Amino acid sequence: MKKCTLIFALICAVLLASCAASNAAEEAGKILRWGGDSEGGFPYMFPDPKDPKKLIGFEVDIVDALAAEMKRTPVYVNNAWDNLIPGLDRNLYDIAINGLEVTPEHEEQINFSIPYYKTYLQLAVRRKDNSIKNLDDLKGKVVGTLKESYAQQVLEEVGDIEIRTYIVEANTYEDLANGRLDAAFFDQPIALYSAGFNPEIKFVGPPVGELKYAIALRKEDKELLAEVNRALIALRDSGKLREIYDRWNLWTPVMAAEFNDFDPPVAEPERYNEWAETHRPVLTLQKRIERYMDVMPLFAKGALVTMEVSILAMAIAIGLGLLLAVARVFAPSWLAFIATLYVEIVRGTPVLIQLFFIFYGLPSVGIKLSPFWAGAIGLGLNYAAYEAEIYRAGLFAIPHTQWEAALALGMTRWQAMREVILPQAVRVVIPPITNDFISLLKDSSLVSIITMVDLTKVYGQVSATYYDYFGPGIIVAIIYLLLGLPFVRFAHHTEKRLAQVEKDGKRGHRENTYRSSTRYI
Amino acid sequence: MNIANKPLIIIENLCKSYEDAEVLKNISFTIREGDLASIIGPSGCGKSTFLRCINCLELMDSGSVTVAGVTVSRRPGEKPGDALMQKVHELRTEVGMVFQSYNLFPNKNLLQNIMLAPMVVKQMSKEQAEELALQMLEKVGLKGLALKYPSTLSGGQSQRAAIARALAMNPRVMLYDEPTSALDPELVGEVLQVMKDLDSEGMTQIIVTHEMKFAKDASDYIIFMDNGEIVEYEDGDILFANPKNDRTRAFLRHFVNSGVTC
Numbered sequence: 045m046k047k048c049t050l051i052f053a054l055i056c057a058v059l060l061a062s063c064a065a066s067n068a069a070e071e072a073g074k075i076l077r078w079g080g081d082s083e084g085g086f087p088y089m090f091p092d093p094k095d096p097k098k099l100i101g102f103e104v105d106i107v108d109a110l111a112a113e114m115k116r117t118p119v120y121v122n123n124a125w126d127n128l129i130p131g132l133d134r135n136l137y138d139i140a141i142n143g144l145e146v147t148p149e150h151e152e153q154i155n156f157s158i159p160y161y162k163t164y165l166q167l168a169v170r171r172k173d174n175s176i177k178n179l180d181d182l183k184g185k186v187v188g189t190l191k192e193s194y195a196q197q198v199l200e201e202v203g204d205i206e207i208r209t210y211i212v213e214a215n216t217y218e219d220l221a222n223g224r225l226d227a228a229f230f231d232q233p234i235a236l237y238s239a240g241f242n243p244e245i246k247f248v249g250p251p252v253g254e255l256k257y258a259i260a261l262r263k264e265d266k267e268l269l270a271e272v273n274r275a276l277i278a279l280r281d282s283g284k285l286r287e288i289y290d291r292w293n294l295w296t297p298v299m300a301a302e303f304n305d306f307d308p309p310v311a312e313p314e315r316y317n318e319w320a321e322t323h324r325p326v327l328t329l330q331k332r333i334e335r336y337m338d339v340m341p342l343f344a345k346g347a348l349v350t351m352e353v354s355i356l357a358m359a360i361a362i363g364l365g366l367l368l369a370v371a372r373v374f375a376p377s378w379l380a381f382i383a384t385l386y387v388e389i390v391r392g393t394p395v396l397i398q399l400f401f402i403f404y405g406l407p408s409v410g411i412k413l414s415p416f417w418a419g420a421i422g423l424g425l426n427y428a429a430y431e432a433e434i435y436r437a438g439l440f441a442i443p444h445t446q447w448e449a450a451l452a453l454g455m456t457r458w459q460a461m462r463e464v465i466l467p468q469a470v471r472v473v474i475p476p477i478t479n480d481f482i483s484l485l486k487d488s489s490l491v492s493i494i495t496m497v498d499l500t501k502v503y504g505q506v507s508a509t510y511y512d513y514f515g516p517g518i519i520v521a522i523i524y525l526l527l528g529l530p531f532v533r534f535a536h537h538t539e540k541r542l543a544q545v546e547k548d549g550k551r552g553h554r555e556n557t558y559r560s561s562t563r564y565i
Numbered sequence: 566m567n568i569a570n571k572p573l574i575i576i577e578n579l580c581k582s583y584e585d586a587e588v589l590k591n592i593s594f595t596i597r598e599g600d601l602a603s604i605i606g607p608s609g610c611g612k613s614t615f616l617r618c619i620n621c622l623e624l625m626d627s628g629s630v631t632v633a634g635v636t637v638s639r640r641p642g643e644k645p646g647d648a649l650m651q652k653v654h655e656l657r658t659e660v661g662m663v664f665q666s667y668n669l670f671p672n673k674n675l676l677q678n679i680m681l682a683p684m685v686v687k688q689m690s691k692e693q694a695e696e697l698a699l700q701m702l703e704k705v706g707l708k709g710l711a712l713k714y715p716s717t718l719s720g721g722q723s724q725r726a727a728i729a730r731a732l733a734m735n736p737r738v739m740l741y742d743e744p745t746s747a748l749d750p751e752l753v754g755e756v757l758q759v760m761k762d763l764d765s766e767g768m769t770q771i772i773v774t775h776e777m778k779f780a781k782d783a784s785d786y787i788i789f790m791d792n793g794e795i796v797e798y799e800d801g802d803i804l805f806a807n808p809k810n811d812r813t814r815a816f817l818r819h820f821v822n823s824g825v826t827c
Contacts, residue, residue, distance in 0.1 A: 445666055446668060448622055448664065449664065449668035449670070450682075451622065451657065452620060452622060452657060452660070452662035452664075453657075453661075453681075453686065453730070453731070453734055454654070454658040454682060454686040454734055455682065455685055455686055456654060459686070463681060463685050464670060464681075467672055468670075471672065
């Protein structure tokens, strides 16, 4: 326990220090805020297997070199890959770099620097399979590729191929090795880092297609674009880019042609070798467990974030839900109508859309929320609609004979509500509200899409780092279960107590069926 | 009926409808202090509604009810405003009511059930309320069950507790809406005994009941209602022996035939 606290304190200290550092840099006005996805994948950018708090990758090296060239301090901002371009518009960062392809669609929204890397698609098959030599041989075969990628388009154009799309590259090559797929078709760097060291898989065929990666900037930042381009050219001409590519083993004939540089390598492919070394051997159980223990502090931190967001969201939901329920039941009809409308709209739309809207949509009307508050408020507003309905049901669950008894004793409506109805209604609503909190705890995993590093996000990061979705998956599931467990038990306990109250209540519940219980409320 | 006593409840031109059904048709009636009146009549004749109109649990459509000098009156079509509801509230503090289904608060024990209203409505201190509650429980013979919850009680005990709860507010009148209908036959007696005791202390009581024997023996008079009207009222022995009205006769014959009555 003490150790945990210590580690947590250390993490806090590191975070504070880094905040302070970035503030200082901001004051100096010489920072380069860059956006990327820590789960962007190898070899682009990924957490260092040896030290998961550290981000590495050839693109990280490029940014460092670029920033040095521009005489700025790089400040990293994490964002989901899908949202990297919207994040630019939200001003979360000034440049985005993470394997962003130069496509006409992208160019409509943002400006691209000159490409820093050019690559192609690479076909991979099982080593023993000699039937596939190029794309045309794929007809009638089962081929895996990245979902909604350029590679998928190319496969569709070939036609007559059974395409399986994946979100996690590693799974594709695993399925290829164990025979579920006949071939895998990916961007060359991904293919190399997924299977280049796998003795069961070989690469076949010529380079297919053309992919250019460039740095994305806001349309209006023309000056910065020019500065970035100048720096990139300087890095290319000085051979610094070449050196990075050599070290990552990413220098290919295509790049040689692109940079018009046919010299022999200037550096050892040390980063690639490190990667291959970590991933080639099958890990022993003990090694795995050691590794899991190493990342436990990360999981703990993620669990803390999950808990914080959930509790704050629930507090919002319980408060606002009560207001909504009271408005629906007691308020003048126009106010009741607004409350009803709110409940119906919120319950009728996906919470994911609501979160996106709050985080990415509201800034366009001047409301900018931090990811934490956007997540807590988004989930809170959503759950408030459900809590309101629970309260309403709770109020109506108390037999009208209880109102009559209270009024007949001389209580006012408000006294009857406060002293007789609410205490009973609270008992009725505690179990369903507790159950709702348990689902909220799980739904809070959605905040990972608005750049928050919660438990789910940590799972993604750790798994992408170690190429292992199994062990961390079990760990993260256990953590979610443990977080929810006290609330499950509390709900059971209150349900049992409620059963007693209900048994009593039923006896007062006959006669006068024509009198609606709403009359008193 | 003691003619010498002054009127305590004065009901004038009381009308009440539910949608199209006219439940009470222009009823006027006076009940004197210390009376024990039983209301009988066929199902749906309006006797429960009449009782519930006396403490305005059902607000009359028009007419007036006066209890111990507090008058609630309403003109036809008048919207019940704050002033009227204030009167309703005042009137209710003079009237205790007991329901067929007891309506005890299930989340409170007997002591708390009785203490609640004096503390909330009369701002009585906790100590005073507790002392009062114990007195009331003793009065209905339940002192030993003070800390029991309603779910653990028999029907007779529950109904006696409900009476104690109403008495704690020191009402001038007690209303009973079929207080023994939900009870097993062997438990009816203990509840009726409490009401007889209260009568001997001079409490004014009005009881809607199907207990013909109790109505006949214990009441000062019986009110027979049918079709939203008071058809006749008379001393029990006289009414049973010699009903004046055909409708009363028909109703009582039904009881004689089914062997319920005396």
